[in-house]
Every structure is written in structure tokens, then in C-alpha cells.
Amino acid sequence: MTETAARTEEPGAGDGEIRFDTSGSTGAARRWFRLPHQMEREVELIGAALVGPVDRVVNYAPPQHLFGALFGEWLPRMARVPVHQAWADPYAPLPVSPGERVLAVCIPMAWDLLRRGLPVLERASSVVALHSSAAAPPTAHALVGRAGPLLRAHEILGSTETGGIAHRRLVPEGRGAGPWQAFPDVSFVREAGTPAGAAEELVVRGPRLARPESGTLPPDRWATGDLVEFTGPRSFRLAGRASSLIKVNGIKVHLARVEEQLKALLPGAEWVALPLSGDSLTGEGYAVFWAGRGGEAVGVADVRSALGDFPSPSRLVELAEIPRTPTGKPDRTALLAQADGSSARP
Numbered sequence: 073m074t075e076t077a078a079r080t081e082e083p084g085a086g087d088g089e090i091r092f093d094t095s096g097s098t099g100a101a102r103r104w105f106r107l108p109h110q111m112e113r114e115v116e117l118i119g120a121a122l123v124g125p126v127d128r129v130v131n132y133a134p135p136q137h138l139f140g141a142l143f144g145e146w147l148p149r150m151a152r153v154p155v156h157q158a159w160a161d162p163y164a165p166l167p168v169s170p171g172e173r174v175l176a177v178c179i180p181m182a183w184d185l186l187r188r189g190l191p192v193l194e195r196a197s198s199v200v201a202l203h204s205s206a207a208a209p210p211t212a213h214a215l216v217g218r219a220g221p222l223l224r225a226h227e228i229l230g231s232t233e234t235g236g237i238a239h240r241r242l243v244p245e246g247r248g249a250g251p252w253q254a255f256p257d258v259s260f261v262r263e264a265g266t267p268a269g270a271a272e273e274l275v276v277r278g279p280r281l282a283r284p285e286s287g288t289l290p291p292d293r294w295a296t297g298d299l300v301e302f303t304g305p306r307s308f309r310l311a312g313r314a315s316s317l318i319k320v321n322g323i324k325v326h327l328a329r330v331e332e333q334l335k336a337l338l339p340g341a342e343w344v345a346l347p348l349s350g351d352s353l354t355g356e357g358y359a360v361f362w363a364g365r366g367g368e369a370v371g372v373a374d375v376r377s378a379l380g381d382f383p384s385p386s387r388l389v390e391l392a393e394i395p396r397t398p399t400g401k402p403d404r405t406a407l408l409a410q411a412d413g414s415s416a417r418p
């Protein structure tokens with residue numbers, strides 16, 4: 073979900089609306105307002121579909137963000153169960169009692185902490201993890217494989233503007249993830265005549281769309297910016313971002329597929345590909361950033377070889393680590409600043 077900051081009872085907001093401020097990392101910073109019944113509906117919907125009964129919540133998502141507010145504040149209050157706000161002190165011992173049913177609310181940094189706390193989690197009778205805000209890291213897939221069937225996990229696709237759109241099981245390493253399944257109250261707006269299997273922008277309707285500060289009502293629909301390939305009336309696979317489709321020397325390049333290829337061929341590093349406008353050589357280009365994991369060295373020649381099927385990136389930037397926003401997404405502004413200061417080219 074989009075990085076946000078939440079405040080309640082904003083002056084000028086009506087009916088107890090709750091304000092969320094988008095960070096601007098995926099667009100211009102804006103304010104959005106959600107009604108209490110929308111928050112309750114989302115908790116009930118996802119709680120029934122994915123979570124089930126719980127006795128304790130361990131929340132790693134800051135509650136000023138929508139994901140953390142929903143499952144780190146609203147769910148515990150509605151279910152009348154204790155919540156451990158692990159985001160405030162991530163290294164504090166987990167307060168899990170024997171036989172408890174635990175919900176873990178996860179962003180990327182949470183998974184390594186859960187791995188370290190696995191002996192404590194094993195006291196529970198069951199652990200359900202919800203993951204949102206960014207792609208699940210390799211540690212998440214490894215932990216699901218190691219800790220199952222005690223631990224089961226679900227990814228949620230959504231944003232501040234839409235709330236949860238769809239979900240899928242988070243699977244162990246080496247298993248292909250299934251398609252995203254839409255939540256029951258979400259519908260899609262599609263153009264007639266789109267060829268089967270073709271990528272199209274994900275446009276959604278539903279009762280949980282947020283009201284923008286510029287309007288008196290939520291929008292009728294919301295274009296998410298995600299490119300998807302529908303696998304059924306209510307299921308799809310992500311193909312990338314509409315903004316990640318660029319042309320280099322007239323050749324279309326999906327930057328999401330650049331990242332997928334690098335992750336598949338060079339799994340010893342984290343990868344991010346971002347568009348660059350006004351490249352002096354190609355007119356439109358892209359930069360590739362990477363940070364090695366576990367001491368495994370990845371060099372420029374490795375990147376060039378792995379991207380042999382793609383037009384060459386304009387910049388190759390190796391970093392000690394990928395800068396991230398508080399919710400774990402790659403920090404585009406910080407990365408592009410690194411690209412501006414880099415002269416590395418393939």
C-alpha cells in the first residue's frame with residue numbers, strides 16, 4: 073500500500089473522516105479521507121477472508137500508514153485483542169503466550185525479525201502473516217517454507233486511494249506465486265476488445281475508495297497505474313507499472329521485466345530499475361541499481377550479460393544497500409539522486 077501518514081478529525085473533514093497523506097513517492101503528495109465504516113468494512117472483509125480468529129496482533133507497520141492503521145489499530149480494537157506495536161521497538165521480545173493464535177502485520181523489514189523470533193512464535197497454535205506495502209523479500213518466502221504449517225502468509229495488493237484490491241498466498245521459495253484474487257467488493261473497469269492475455273491498466277471500482285481532498289465524494293473509479301494480465305474475471309497477474317513502460321531507441325522496455333530477469337539470473341543482489349528522462353544518447357533511458365546480499369559480488373559485466381535481451385541501461389549504479397521509504401518501498405528520489413551522480417555505464 074502507498075506510504076501514508078494518518079490523522080483523525082482533520083479540520084474541515086466531516087463524519088469523523090480519517091486523513092491519510094500520501095508520501096508522493098508514486099505521484100504528487102495528496103491528502104485522502106476515509107470513513108470509519110470503510111475502515112471497519114476492510115478489517116471485516118480481510119479478517120474473514122484471510123485471517124480468521126486471533127488472540128494477539130504483532131504489528132510491524134506504523135499505524136500512521138493505512139495498512140498499519142487497519143490491522144495494527146482497527147482490527148485489535150474490533151476483535152478486542154492485545155496488540156504489540158513492534159514497529160515502535162522492533163527488537164523487543166515478542167509477547168506470545170502458549171496456544172495463542174497470532175496475527176503478524178508485516179512490511180519487508182519484519183520478516184528477518186520474525187525469523188529471529190521464530191522460537192517464540194513456535195509457542196503459538198497458529199501464526200497468520202499479512203504482507204503489504206512492497207514486494208515480499210526473499211526472507212519471507214524462506215520463512216514460510218521453514219515455518220509451515222504453523223505459519224501461513226498472504227500478500228495484499230492495494231493503496232491509500234483504493235484500500236485492499238486483491239490478495240494471494242505468499243509461497244515458499246521455488247514455488248510459483250498464483251494470480252491475485254480480487255476481494256468481493258472490488259470490480260474492474262476494462263476496455264472492450266482488449267486481446268486475451270494483453271497487459272492493460274488496472275482500473276477499479278468499489279465502496280472503499282478514499283475521498284481526495286479536492287472532492288466531496290470518492291471517485292467513481294481509480295486507475296492504479298498497475299499493468300495486469302487478467303487470468304479470469306476476477307484474477308490477474310501483475311505485468312508491471314504503466315509508468316515503467318519506456319522506449320529506448322524505439323524499443324519498448326518494461327522495467328518490471330528488467331527487474332524480474334535480474335532477480336532470476338542474479339539472485340545474489342537486490343535490484344531496482346527506474347526510468348530516466350532526457351537521456352543524451354537514447355532520448356529515454358533507464359537506470360539499474362543493485363546491492364549485493366550475503367557478500368556475493370555482482371559486477372557490471374554480470375549485469376550486462378543478464379540484460380543481453382534488453383536495450384542497455386543508461387546508468388548502472390552499485391550501492392551498499394537500496395534506500396527505502398518507511399514502508400519498505402525503494403526510495404525513488406534517493407535512487408535517482410544516486411543516478412545523477414553516477415557515471416557508470418554498461
